[in-house]
Amino acid sequence: MKNAYSWLLLLISFTAGAQMNWSEGEYASFSTLRSGIHKINGTTLINQGVLGEGDQLDRLVILHRPEGELPHINGLSNGGLQPTYYKVVDSDGMLDANSLVLFYVNAPYVMEFKDSTYSYSEHSYSEREYFIISALPTSSNQHMMEQDRALVSNARAIHLVTQFHVVDSAHTNLVGTGRRWFGDLFDFTTQRPYNLPLSAAPNTSIDIKVNAVARANSSTTKLEILDGGSVSFPSVGTSSVADYVTERALHSDVPAGSGLNAVVLNYDKAGNSNAAMWLDKLVVNYWANLDYQPSATYQKRYQNFPRGAGNFSTFEVSTATPQSLHVFELRPGGEVRDVQPNFGTSNVSWSAPEDTLLQYLVVSTNDAFVPRFER
Numbered sequence: 181m182k183n184a185y186s187w188l189l190l191l192i193s194f195t196a197g198a199q200m201n202w203s204e205g206e207y208a209s210f211s212t213l214r215s216g217i218h219k220i221n222g223t224t225l226i227n228q229g230v231l232g233e234g235d236q237l238d239r240l241v242i243l244h245r246p247e248g249e250l251p252h253i254n255g256l257s258n259g260g261l262q263p264t265y266y267k268v269v270d271s272d273g274m275l276d277a278n279s280l281v282l283f284y285v286n287a288p289y290v291m292e293f294k295d296s297t298y299s300y301s302e303h304s305y306s307e308r309e310y311f312i313i314s315a316l317p318t319s320s321n322q323h324m325m326e327q328d329r330a331l332v333s334n335a336r337a338i339h340l341v342t343q344f345h346v347v348d349s350a351h352t353n354l355v356g357t358g359r360r361w362f363g364d365l366f367d368f369t370t371q372r373p374y375n376l377p378l379s380a381a382p383n384t385s386i387d388i389k390v391n392a393v394a395r396a397n398s399s400t401t402k403l404e405i406l407d408g409g410s411v412s413f414p415s416v417g418t419s420s421v422a423d424y425v426t427e428r429a430l431h432s433d434v435p436a437g438s439g440l441n442a443v444v445l446n447y448d449k450a451g452n453s454n455a456a457m458w459l460d461k462l463v464v465n466y467w468a469n470l471d472y473q474p475s476a477t478y479q480k481r482y483q484n485f486p487r488g489a490g491n492f493s494t495f496e497v498s499t500a501t502p503q504s505l506h507v508f509e510l511r512p513g514g515e516v517r518d519v520q521p522n523f524g525t526s527n528v529s530w531s532a533p534e535d536t537l538l539q540y541l542v543v544s545t546n547d548a549f550v551p552r553f554e555r
């Protein structure tokens with residue numbers, strides 16, 4: 181009898197060992213390159229030992245550090261961590277291989293929406309955002325708040341919403357100081373298309389900001405945006421300091437015409453065979469219609485363009501599969517809510533008050549981004 185009791189204790193401690201306890205500092209770390217709704221599935225939670233099969237999913241703890249400029253590995257230090265509220269997609273709330281947890285995580289760079297335009301601020305240390313997942317012995321109360329957004333009569337119908345696209349890859353450290361990094365090289369290849377994740381709406385204007393550096397021994401080379409503006413680079417001495425370059429910024433509008441899905445950059449070498457240009461960053465703002473459009477790299481944004489308290493906007497998102505979609509509300513200050521919209525036969529719709537800026541994401545569980553497991 182005593183033996184059986186010991187075995188039982190051993191079994192209990194083994195089972196408990198397969199689950200994490202945040203109070204004891206145990207966690208699994210994940211990272212992402214993207215801003216939007218992410219998902220963790222049951223298999224991952226089980227395999228990483230966060231929870232065991234059959235455990236209540238509401239014990240999960242998801243924490244991140246949304247503010248500050250610390251390197252993100254250091255940024256996981258306990259002090260600045262905040263909860264990321266999540267939505268459990270599971271019929272009985274108990275962990276199995278097919279369970280899903282949905283939650284919002286921002287990329288480390290900032291896209292601030294103001295005056296119908298997103299402005300971009302890069303993060304100095306990291307292109308990945310890190311967050312951690314653990315569990316408590318009982319419910320963590322980190323369920324995402326539900327938000328009723330029933331249709332309101334006499335509301336303004338929104339037909340176009342603003343999207344952003346950023347290309348800011350860091351491959352090349354030209355002067356070797358480690359402080360400035362550059363992306364695509366325009367040398368043998370002098371023209372590159374940058375695909376937009378969604379097509380721009382027809383007959384709208386696309387706002388393009390480009391920063392690039394170049395070296396050339398003439399002052400006639402230039403950066404051009406196809407169907408948009410251009411800017412020339414001054415000449416620099418390429419013989420003595422091989423990596424010396426000059427920098428130019430270009431801000432230009434391009435008409436979308438019948439709809440556009442790429443921004444094309446060209447470096448005109450003006451016959452100067454030694455000339456070369458490196459892209460620093462490309463920031464694009466463009467308009468899209470409201471139709472549901474999944475993309476592997478981007479989740480369409482819907483804004484209410486607030487005119488003040490007492491006003492309402494209505495969104496109607498056309499889709500063949502309304503019941504498969506989840507609508508999330510991004511609120512000022514970073515809170516995210518689980519919207520209860522109106523499900524039609526071929527659309528999802530809701531009305532939003534306009535006393536403050538509200539942004540929405542409409543995603544199916546297939547579109548939710550999958551974070552990378554770190555350790």
Ligand SMILES: [Ca+2]
Binds near residue numbers: 270272274275276279
């Ligand atoms: Ca279940």
